[in-house]
Amino acid sequence: MSETPRELEPQLSVQPSSQPEPERGLRPPPLFQLPLPNQDLSETHYQPQLQLSESVPEHQHQTQSTVWINHRRLLLLLLGLSLCAVILGLIYYIHHNHQNRSENLTGTETACVSPACQRASARLSMSVDPFTQPCDYFLFTCGSDRLSPDSGGRQRGQGIPGHPQNQRGEAVSPERKAQIKEREDRRLREDKILDRKNVLLQYLRETLESKDILGSTAVQKAKGFYSSCLDTKSVETAGVEPFLELVQKLGGWAVSGQWNRTDINSTLSLLMRDYATFPFFSLSVGRDPKETAHGTTKRYIQIDQPDLLIPIEWNSKTQKSQARTQTLRPFLASCQTYLALLGAPRSSRMLHVGTFISLSSELAVAATPLEYRLSRGQLYRRMTIKELQSQAPAIDWLGCLQATFHPLPLTEDDHVILHNLPYMVHMSRIIGKWLNRDELSNSGPLHTYMVFNLLHTLMPALDSRFSETQNNLSVALGKSEGVAPRWKDCVLETERGFDLVLTDLLEKRTAHREAEEIIQNIFTSFKSKLRKLKWTNQTTLQRVMKKVHFLIPRLWTTKEISSEAELDLLYSKVTVSPQSFFSNYVQLLSLWQKRRRKLLTEQTEATDILSVTPVLQGNELLFPMGMFVPPLFHPTYPRAMNYGVIGFLIAKDILHLILPEI
Numbered sequence: 001m002s003e004t005p006r007e008l009e010p011q012l013s014v015q016p017s018s019q020p021e022p023e024r025g026l027r028p029p030p031l032f033q034l035p036l037p038n039q040d041l042s043e044t045h046y047q048p049q050l051q052l053s054e055s056v057p058e059h060q061h062q063t064q065s066t067v068w069i070n071h072r073r074l075l076l077l078l079l080g081l082s083l084c085a086v087i088l089g090l091i092y093y094i095h096h097n098h099q100n101r102s103e104n105l106t107g108t109e110t111a112c113v114s115p116a117c118q119r120a121s122a123r124l125s126m127s128v129d130p131f132t133q134p135c136d137y138f139l140f141t142c143g144s145d146r147l148s149p150d151s152g153g154r155q156r157g158q159g160i161p162g163h164p165q166n167q168r169g170e171a172v173s174p175e176r177k178a179q180i181k182e183r184e185d186r187r188l189r190e191d192k193i194l195d196r197k198n199v200l201l202q203y204l205r206e207t208l209e210s211k212d213i214l215g216s217t218a219v220q221k222a223k224g225f226y227s228s229c230l231d232t233k234s235v236e237t238a239g240v241e242p243f244l245e246l247v248q249k250l251g252g253w254a255v256s257g258q259w260n261r262t263d264i265n266s267t268l269s270l271l272m273r274d275y276a277t278f279p280f281f282s283l284s285v286g287r288d289p290k291e292t293a294h295g296t297t298k299r300y301i302q303i304d305q306p307d308l309l310i311p312i313e314w315n316s317k318t319q320k321s322q323a324r325t326q327t328l329r330p331f332l333a334s335c336q337t338y339l340a341l342l343g344a345p346r347s348s349r350m351l352h353v354g355t356f357i358s359l360s361s362e363l364a365v366a367a368t369p370l371e372y373r374l375s376r377g378q379l380y381r382r383m384t385i386k387e388l389q390s391q392a393p394a395i396d397w398l399g400c401l402q403a404t405f406h407p408l409p410l411t412e413d414d415h416v417i418l419h420n421l422p423y424m425v426h427m428s429r430i431i432g433k434w435l436n437r438d439e440l441s442n443s444g445p446l447h448t449y450m451v452f453n454l455l456h457t458l459m460p461a462l463d464s465r466f467s468e469t470q471n472n473l474s475v476a477l478g479k480s481e482g483v484a485p486r487w488k489d490c491v492l493e494t495e496r497g498f499d500l501v502l503t504d505l506l507e508k509r510t511a512h513r514e515a516e517e518i519i520q521n522i523f524t525s526f527k528s529k530l531r532k533l534k535w536t537n538q539t540t541l542q543r544v545m546k547k548v549h550f551l552i553p554r555l556w557t558t559k560e561i562s563s564e565a566e567l568d569l570l571y572s573k574v575t576v577s578p579q580s581f582f583s584n585y586v587q588l589l590s591l592w593q594k595r596r597r598k599l600l601t602e603q604t605e606a607t608d609i610l611s612v613t614p615v616l617q618g619n620e621l622l623f624p625m626g627m628f629v630p631p632l633f634h635p636t637y638p639r640a641m642n643y644g645v646i647g648f649l650i651a652k653d654i655l656h657l658i659l660p661e662i
Contacts, residue, residue: 112638114636116637117636196612196626199629204506208491208494215564216567216568219567222494226494229489232464238463244256244343253447259444261444264431264447267450268395269399269404271450275454277457279306280306280427282307283303283596284596286417288417289380302418303388303424304418308367310328314369319372320365323361330477332357341466342455355445360449365426378420379419380417380419382418383415385397389412392427393432457589460493492610497591498571503607503609506609506625507625512557515623515625516554519623523551523654525651526654544658555622555628556622558606571591575587609626614650614653
């Protein structure tokens with residue numbers, strides 16, 4: 001009986017069961033089953049499991065399961081090792097690639113350490129953050145009414161208190177005072193604002209103050225003039241004596257009690273010729289737009305109303321200029337202060353100031369704003385000197401113009417251009433009336449009026465008491481915009497007389513090849529991108545493309561001076577005194593007048609050294625050298641910086657020049 005159960009055990013082990021056996025639960029699918037030793041493959045795959053269990057001993061079941069487990073473990077181990085190898089490979093690749101890039105950066109992309117790059121870095125690090133103070137950084141774009149950086153200098157009437165072209169008819173309200181204070185605060189931050197005009201002036205300052213550039217005799221004279229302008233101690237020490245000595249050379253004046261009763265036209269000729277002072281009218285040189293449209297480049301003497309000293313405003317109802325009591329009071333006080341500084345007796349000050357204001361008020365009646373004259377067709381009226389003489393006989397027009405533009409030959413048949421003929425007629429009548437006032441002939445009001453205008457011209461060369469008085473008047477009139485740094489005024493004054501010297505220095509220090517390259521590349525890119533803009537008018541597109549097609553972009557260089565010897569000869573008669581800025585300034589006025597005289601005979605446009613934006617001349621698109629100065633541009637800068645800064649400005653300027661309506 002004991003054997004019977006042992007024989008039945010194999011049969012019991014293969015009976016169907018509701019619960020799977022442990023080994024059966026781990027058995028892989030047939031695809032992954034491995035044949036046992038001495039086992040037929042067909043038997044393994046196609047026989048039912050029941051028969052397999054019956055025909056295979058138990059120990060073979062255990063062997064098969066053990067082999068599968070070992071193979072599965074081996075497979076998992078291989079997969080794990082492969083994954084680790086991939087991860088290690090990625091880590092090695094990233095590390096090796098980073099190391100190679102670091103070596104490449106160290107070897108080929110070194111930081112720019114040239115002196116120009118170092119100065120640019122220092123300058124940019126001190127400038128205003130454009131994202132924290134956007135309206136200060138982009139001051140001119142945000143609507144500041146200060147002198148535009150694109151302007152080459154003061155416009156006619158700008159900065160003259162009460163000039164009719166500057167009047168808006170508003171009172172000095174609390175809001176207005178707040179705006180004035182805000183404008184003054186902006187001016188205090190001006191040196192920290194990186195705009196192109198300030199960049200150019202700062203670059204010229206560094207050039208004039210440089211000790212490593214000896215240069216020619218003319219260069220040394222320009223530097224000497226600039227240095228004497230900065231020497232405020234000598235200016236303060238000199239006081240008013242230089243001006244009083246000059247007045248005596250002109251025949252004295254009635255204020256001091258010593259006056260030679262010189263003829264009005266002879267004094268006027270001297271003021272115009274030697275001191276660039278125009279009391280009764282202003283002079284300039286320019287083309288006639290009507291002729292320019294037809295390709296004519298001839299220049300004419302242009303005569304306009306003067307920059308009046310008296311504060312006036314335009315009355316649109318009466319169509320006349322007038323002075324208000326609230327503005328006349330501070331103006332009268334400033335005139336009395338000037339006479340006190342010049343040593344005039346207290347007893348006679350009020351008489352001379354009164355006649356000066358009275359004469360100024362009468363002349364100002366016919367002074368009109370530019371917009372009014374434009375609407376009345378009073379601009380660019382051409383006539384001969386003889387015709388002008390007949391309509392305004394009080395002035396010796398031919399004699400004054402011959403003195404101003406000597407040695408150029410002028411005749412009464414030469415044409416001049418008038419911008420306010422009614423004023424000239426009115427001015428002549430007023431002068432004639434004052435000349436016939438016998439009771440005031442001893443006080444010489446007309447002569448005093450001219451000396452006051454000469455004082456205004458020479459104000460930059462006098463001590464600080466005069467500039468403070470002038471600034472106080474501007475504050476009282478609500479016109480003050482703060483005081484510019486002394487170095488900036490000195491750079492501008494140096495440019496007035498030594499423009500050719502500064503142009504020559506700037507041209508020598510400009511990287512012509514690099515500047516021309518970036519101009520051509522940006523312009524080529526501009527033309528290629530122009531058609532990709534979304535144009536609402538195809539006619540405008542064709543017109544613009546035709547205009548751009550014929551444009552020739554180039555760097556605006558000068559052809560006036562070819563050698564340092566020519567510059568030395570041109571300034572050979574200039575004597576710069578290190579201790580006398582006043583005498584240097586008087587010579588500068590003479591140089592300025594020669595510059596005006598030269599414009600009358602030149603056919604080509606002179607290079608404007610203070611220009612920082614391109615200009616169109618015929619089919620030429622001229623980019624001034626003042627655009628290509630550090631820290632905006634330098635040949636040692638990385639190309640990305642040059643194209644990112646000056647390249648952007650060039651593209652913007654071209655766009656606004658070609659499409660001004662945008």
